[in-house]
Amino acid sequence: MNNPLLTPELKTQIYNDRNVRTAITRQSHLMFFNIYFASYVTHETARFQKELFSLSEDQNTTMVVVVAFRGSGKSTIMNMSYPLWAILGEQQKKFVIILSQTQRQARQHLVNLRRELESNELLRADLGPFQEQTDEWGSYALVIPRYNAKIMAASTEQSIRGLRHGQYRPDLLICDDVENLDSVKTKENRDKTHDWLVGDVIPAGDQQTRIIIVGNLLHEDSVLMRLKQGITENKINGVYREYPLIDDKGNIAWPGKYPTQAEIEQLKRTTGNETAWQREYLLRIISDVERVIHPDWIQYYDYNEIPPFDDDHDFRFTATGIDLAISQKESADYTAMVSAHVFGYEDKLKIYITPNPINKRMVHKETLDTAMNLSKSLGRGEMTWILVEDVGYQQAVAQELIRAGYPAKAVKVHGSDKRSRLALTSHLIQSGTVLFPKKGTELLISQMTGFGVEKHDDLADAFSLLINKIISLDHKEQTQGIWFLTDDGDWEGTQWRVQKKEFEDD
Template sequence: MPHIATSSNCLEKLRRNMNCCPLKCSRGLTHIDALVLLSLRRMRMNNDSKHLVAVLLKDVEARVELVTSSHYWFFATYFPDYLQHRSADFQREMFEISERSDLSLAVIMAFRGSAKSTIMTMSYPIWAIMGKQQKKFVIIASQTQQQARNHLLNIRRELESNNLLKSDLGPFTEATDEWGQMALYIPKYDARILAVSAEQGVRGVRNGAHRPDLIIADDVEDINSTRTKESRDKTFNWWSGELVPAGDVGSRQIVIGNLLHEDSLLMRLKTKIENNEIDGNFYSWPIVDDNGNILWTGKFPDEKAIKKEKRKIGNRIAWEREYMLHLVPDDDQIIERGMIHYYDELPIALQGQYNDLIIGVDLAISESNKADYTTMIPLSILGRGDEQRIYVMPNITNKRMSFPDTIDRLRELNRFYCYPKFYIEQTAYQAAVVQQLKTEGFDVIGVSPHSDKRSRLNMIADKIQRGVILFPRTGAEDLITQLVGFGIEKHDDLVDALTTAVLTFAVSESETSYVRVGTWEDAGIANPFRRTIAPRGRDYWNRLLDDWNEATSGFWD
């Protein structure tokens, strides 16, 4: 697009004539002339910016028509005080995303301070109601009710204090909604904005006849809420089971945040979009891309500015995750995601190749919601020494079970895998299970651990990293999650079952190991145990045939 020079005097005149009240905002976007300049470029009406400004100043009808048809222009016209730095291409793309009526779900992952909330959570709900989209019921969800109310407060402040906005598109009024949550109601547009917190129930909410037609989830997770799989599942189930179904047919969902965890809500939605399980687009904008390009040069003009910002953060992991959008392990993480090796198909044992099947078991005989899980992991072992590979089978048990159900499951596995060897961690009452299985003829060994869980996982970490232990593409997701998140995840029962099996098998293998020297032929010596049998002559077989005929026909020759 051609460059359009916009004089500062002209912009100042525009501000004075627009009667726009300056707003104190800690989440500023960009330099005041930046977004107006970008808007002028996009309009392509006239290269004479002074003429365009004159039109905006004098022709209210033209201005209203322009801002209601373009969120980009809407922001540039009514929110110039948010512009403290020259805007970036990715911010321009955010406006385009908001204007797309064909996009039902947009998942936006951008670095902290990228203005994603200013554009999508402050400006977009107002434009979606007053602009061409004509939304009637907007829900803004954040992790806490206070955060959601803060977003609502920013919107109310604009509706109350932005004189040009009120003059062009007002009047606006505000009311507390009947559900006991703070909301904004705009009678002129018969529209409502409701603030909710994560995990809050929203079933059946309506604005008159209208169900939610725009749902914006802004930072519904934080570091603490993504630490455990249980918490991540809870957030995802709330999103997919409560928030999305609350919307009407054709409603839009915008999910905003940054990278907190590889299994966070945003990353799960990303995976589902990539696997074509749901419709939507995923966008990712780090502060510096993989090619070393700074994405917001208006705010961070060079590498020196980036380094200054990084020093201000002062936390390597936070910088990599929330600014660079890189998945990085914690300092005490034992197993990293990149250490995991996969197999696509279980190989068939070659003739003469060592082949065994073992099952690691960690018992927790209780069905209480607070109890640990009973876990059973089958492992197929092929080869010995440097050629040995341990294949984690996908038929993994991971559930809360009673004593009878546990015994029944062990019997099923015993039959299915044709009497494998079971390694069961035994402490206290678990020894009774081992004895019960032995009386039933199971090949079972009770294992009493002599080191802590972290030490045991460290012992098999090298086997995982070198690809000695391999995992199926599907069927071991929970095990891998516990391995990668060990020490953070609430449950580690699958890790216990795996380490019990691998370490105990390694010990038993070393105790029964043997050395194969070779064959007698390799040594150049005749095998003394092999009988030398002379080949049978024709007369021998003829005599046998005669005997057979006599026995079967009753006639003698």
């Protein structure tokens, strides 16, 4: 960033006269930064940095979410300079809280502010003196008596609801790196951070409180991605900005610091890690986990794209894969039921996953009732296939369903592990043979793309059981005519309609 053009006379006045300084900087965060943080201004200010200053000044925007490349100055602008300008400038904030993923990180932000106040002659003259505070919860704060203002640090491990500075509720909340690679690995942790933000942080303020969230995109379901989606879909009032070092057209975001591709290549060599380069500088979500299913493989369908369920459109059957859990304890797995409509064979095979799969802890009777209700509801009055793993308790469930007159099948998995079974479905997902509804399978997709790190994988297991059985049937000779199963299990009669050869043993 580079200083605006200031005459030598004005520079002298600014340095010697506090009234001149405050008058010039009161309405402009950009001017404030260039005067009080002049030592940080080593390159020409980039367009995106000017936008950050502008966003910080716009009090009509109560939530600002910023994702920018490493070294962009986003934290210096929004987490160091802005809290001080918000107190000294026209916004006149009284209670600022800086939030980070850990208490150590939060304290470090205030340590950086304190050091700046101690070493920066102009800041010390205009904001000082200041006092340090530590309360009984270990929260760390700087108090600026001249402006009756307080800057406090807290973490995702702490609750800030109900906090006040005198009569003031928090009027500026700055979240900087409230997630890290470990915290986004599991949905449980992602939900925990999101619940903390919407249930604890946002309610801590009032209608005039500004919320600034700065970070990086670490996961497809991270808090920042959820906020991005909510703002983009106009479900959340706010502004989302994303600034990669190089955009899709090859434009460099900060030409003052990186004027040519040569400087970019030199920077890239210093990272020494392609994953870090993609994530930290190009803002592409790269997982450190070896994925079985990649998020960008998932393809979707609209409900009106499902063909009619008749022979003219090669409709074959509807089936549900079930992964059963026995215990209802909080730590136990869930019983999961994933269903699909199947059309065509081989290169014309299409599998439409139905929305809202079952995923809950159930006792034995509830499991049977749910499976039977699902079988009938999916078939529009006719029963549809129920597939369970051919092992122990699950095999017994299949037999009970058959005795009750439902088309159930115990499926052998031949000793393969869960990861391998899911991997066998990957080519059908990537090719678009397996399609997902645009809404209603978010948890299933999350378990599939996060397999191995998510706490639960029951839906993914039910999915792989279902799809692998469909794969095993795909090369069989197509059946001509309709077969029926009697109460005795013979392939005649009228109990329920199925194609016999579809589910014969291999």
